Amino acid sequence: MTGESVGVGVIGAGFISEYHLAGLAAAGGANVRILMGRTPARVQALAGRFNIPNVTSDYRAVLDRRDVDAVIVATPDDTHEEIAVAAAAAGKAVLLQKPMACSSAGCRRIIAAARKAGIHLQVSFMHRYFEEVIRLSELLKTDKLGPVFAVRIRNATPGPDWQDWFFSRERVGGGVVLQLGVHGIDLCRHLFGDILAVGARVALQRTDRILADGRTVRPDNEDHALALYRFRDGQLGSHEMSLSEVHGCDRFRLEIYCADATLWLRTEKGLLAVYAPELTGSRGWFIPDLPSPPLGQRQHAHWLDVVRGRVPSDRTAEDGLATLLVAEAIYRSAANGREEQVENAAPT
């Protein structure tokens, strides 16, 4: 760190790296020194757009740099563990793209490596930083909504068409649950606490995928999943995850049913819609105005503050592990037709 500016290396030059680069630019306080990616044209273009002085195709070249204090790892899922462990060993703070790894065992190894190296390890759960989620989180802290009875969430997209590895169980460690569902799982845990038990079904609905480059892929991992959750405090939840919807929802749809309130996020009523007579004093829907800062600004400002030691480290690494444990319970339940307990994330 030169003064207060954080030297950052970005490992991965795909779609999601743009989100991180734009977020860093909007947050301010970071100097992106180097960008790593496998496709030279893509890396060059992205480096040009964000004024990044160095590029490489080898992640080790990022870790070797002295002017890099922290790295963002946004590579295919099955490479997260190797890169994160190496980055920790190199003493770099790490922000890992979700899913943290392809298995809870991988997550635990990354956490162990970070502890050993004494570095800041975070997992990127972008949805937590959306304005409607932040406002909702504040509302849930009031005593005007009554207990939460039930949660209903949906993550759905038409599925990615720019890479083939998304459709390989080996590369992803699973299917839609790991690729997309982890967003919803984390959002639920973030807002409502631990998920104790899971009942689930998964399916492979689209047996052929045509990629943007014309190739046809035959997926071997699930593209649809339905899960029932039992939360720590007794709430019930249902979670639909899909990579096969022709239209796709806009990131997610979340419905929360409380004793004295109904709250909807990202529906036709708006980003946040609140029906809470105890709170608003009369019966009706309230659609609050929400600020609209640049995408990623809040998340990356927070992360940079963690890296600089200005705020305490958050527990997103442990949450990344806990999310995988829920995903693994989903797979077990889908396989054996039984409700499955979620394994405890706490270290044994």
Add this chain to the structure above:
Amino acid sequence: MTGESVGVGVIGAGFISEYHLAGLAAAGGANVRILMGRTPARVQALAGRFNIPNVTSDYRAVLDRRDVDAVIVATPDDTHEEIAVAAAAAGKAVLLQKPMACSSAGCRRIIAAARKAGIHLQVSFMHRYFEEVIRLSELLKTDKLGPVFAVRIRNATPGPDWQDWFFSRERVGGGVVLQLGVHGIDLCRHLFGDILAVGARVALQRTDRILADGRTVRPDNEDHALALYRFRDGQLGSHEMSLSEVHGCDRFRLEIYCADATLWLRTEKGLLAVYAPELTGSRGWFIPDLPSPPLGQRQHAHWLDVVRGRVPSDRTAEDGLATLLVAEAIYRSAANGREEQVENAAPT
């Protein structure tokens, strides 16, 4: 039947009887001879509004009348079986309010009684006759939507507050699954075919209910249920049922995800919203205009035609039984934490 006008007796004078009386009036072709109800003031008022010449507090007085060809049974759930069996024995055509009975065994006994007496037995599933459902049903018959991948449905109300028997397992035979969920179960079966297996959780969320008359009731039956369905053709479904939502949805919300289309019923986009590029020729949502005939007209016109022998009897009695079998699978799954097979409705 005098000429083509059907003599009808209505048994039950509650909220839902108004629906049937208004539907009969809008359909035309029926003469309501007598109304049975337990609360004299209520029965008189309703009889006055719909010009019904006779009232009684004993359902047998309805069945004894020669000028009554057909009866509508809209009494509390635990009386359906006795009255329907007696009506069949009296040779009356019967339209039974849902749920058909408090158990599949009860349903089977009613069906047997109707067969023996050779009378028309129907169960009232009003949602099938909503314009958006009829239009959807037509759309599903085109070949432009691709296979149905998943179904997501929700039935929710704040719960009834005008009677106490709704909150007694003994009187209802269950809770929200039997009172409200059977609408969604029938709608799903009607549109997508048999449900083969069920995974479910139920909960009692509101432990006290304050009725409109000031009394407090302590329910002993579930007011919330989540079910995962596996359909005959492989689709997955999730179904939320609630009597504890502070706001309540408008009858139901239904989302259908197909390979080439997304269809939403009764959402903020309108009664029916269609995203089906293969059908409409371009990418975008289409919100069709729908006719708005008087509520109940279509259903009761159809029923009167069945009673008069103008159209074949529909299979709603068998569907009423099949709906109970799904409900029973929900209760079994909720009790034992396993996916449960739905018992076959076919006679053994």
Add this chain to the structure above:
Amino acid sequence: MTGESVGVGVIGAGFISEYHLAGLAAAGGANVRILMGRTPARVQALAGRFNIPNVTSDYRAVLDRRDVDAVIVATPDDTHEEIAVAAAAAGKAVLLQKPMACSSAGCRRIIAAARKAGIHLQVSFMHRYFEEVIRLSELLKTDKLGPVFAVRIRNATPGPDWQDWFFSRERVGGGVVLQLGVHGIDLCRHLFGDILAVGARVALQRTDRILADGRTVRPDNEDHALALYRFRDGQLGSHEMSLSEVHGCDRFRLEIYCADATLWLRTEKGLLAVYAPELTGSRGWFIPDLPSPPLGQRQHAHWLDVVRGRVPSDRTAEDGLATLLVAEAIYRSAANGREEQVENAAPT
């Protein structure tokens, strides 16, 4: 009046008479003795549906009845004056369908006749009784909205296709301004006070009309009008009136812009949408739940109370005249391209 029940005669058996008959039924307290209409089949059907014991094709037969205390006049516009004057002379209370008459001179003659006879004379402005209008009216009485800056209203339909007289200036006394615009004019005056000056343009857009019975009509009256209003308290208003929109709005759309609030009626946001940070305590849209009593119940209950002397007579007769004076100012302005003062409704 026998006891407190009002004997009513309904003169006119068209579309709008159904509204009045349903409203009387929902309000209770009226006995409709006789229905007058020119088309026997239509009159019989309507009388059957609403259990009216007598029918006639001559309005004088209604006025001659002793058991008729009050009449509703819902005939073609150019007959209002003759019938209302005769009804007053016969001592009947009168509820006149809008527009009150084809000219302000006609309105004044009806008012004079009513005064002379000492009968209750009312004009039917149904929009005043809509729930969203009543709630809005209450909101406008709070001091949380700030002064009203501007009003924007639209009345539009595809135009009637069940009669030809709508498209004759002679029969209507004008065109869309008198047929449809008078609703909006009254609503504006009711909510915001007198309109002092008007600038307007009118047009005939559809030069051929195909009626439901297959006939083609060539209208000679305007089917589109735009008016700018200056209100008594300085607000500006714009009012679009159209009988030529292919889709049509649902009765009306009304937008109200205040210093501290924005209020929308009958838009996609719902029947009433309120943006009023001073009132709700935070920035956002509030969509209040509104009751949904049967259409017409409120209006006819109020009218029957006026007829029975239970509440003071409202000033809708004077308002009916004032509405015509605004309409006449619209026509003058459209003819001469100048802003026109609205003539004073007060008797000279």
Add this chain to the structure above:
Amino acid sequence: MTGESVGVGVIGAGFISEYHLAGLAAAGGANVRILMGRTPARVQALAGRFNIPNVTSDYRAVLDRRDVDAVIVATPDDTHEEIAVAAAAAGKAVLLQKPMACSSAGCRRIIAAARKAGIHLQVSFMHRYFEEVIRLSELLKTDKLGPVFAVRIRNATPGPDWQDWFFSRERVGGGVVLQLGVHGIDLCRHLFGDILAVGARVALQRTDRILADGRTVRPDNEDHALALYRFRDGQLGSHEMSLSEVHGCDRFRLEIYCADATLWLRTEKGLLAVYAPELTGSRGWFIPDLPSPPLGQRQHAHWLDVVRGRVPSDRTAEDGLATLLVAEAIYRSAANGREEQVENAAPT
């Protein structure tokens, strides 16, 4: 121009300059050499964000540069004429922020200077480049909508609070009509052709304005205007312009009523909503998916192509003048209470 890259100077560093800088970046093909602004901190910040190597507080320093081929003028309205005339004399292509000048006479002088210098002169009407406007424009070229009957548009904001000059008639040359209304006037002319005659009212509703920096300003120019338009082809239009709405619309709301279609832009139904049975084959609203390129990309790509001579110059300079002529007709009509003819933009 070095090769095909256009050397650009941006004159003005306010809110709207960000739009132009982001648009140039998204379009590609421009090198912004220098940024001129009066507030050093603001200029430095903006130059830093967009990597502009030079800054100045004197617009002549921009015009003096040889590496500047083209300038964007986004300064307060009353400086447009002086700067644009000087830029033309310096041989620079000019993109002028709307309103083009404070009067039609000023516009004519700028056009004359550009002609004399032989440079490309354009006026920036950003709304023309919105995706929904482009799609609408394509739809209007089909023969499936029937003739346009009427247009209804609204431009409204809470008003700017970051500068005082907006509230001075002398600095703006008018009020909301020139500041905001010119967007809607241009959009109407762009889509529906010349406006021939205008009837209008204007008002000053908020007599005090509190700026973001705490100062109170007492405006001397109108903040609300209502105009009725008569278009070349007979359509009627109404246009509301407001700087006093507490909430504000999102850029504009536009409703178009055709013989066979209704089209709405930027309403609750979405960016574009189409009711056009002749086009879509069935009755219902269609909400097309629209692309969402970066804001400004289309407009600036087009402008750079004009500057490079790749596409013919558009006629936005003449349109800028025509827009002022409509605005002046609005002011005349508001002053004298008469419909006013719009002066012809063609050179005499």
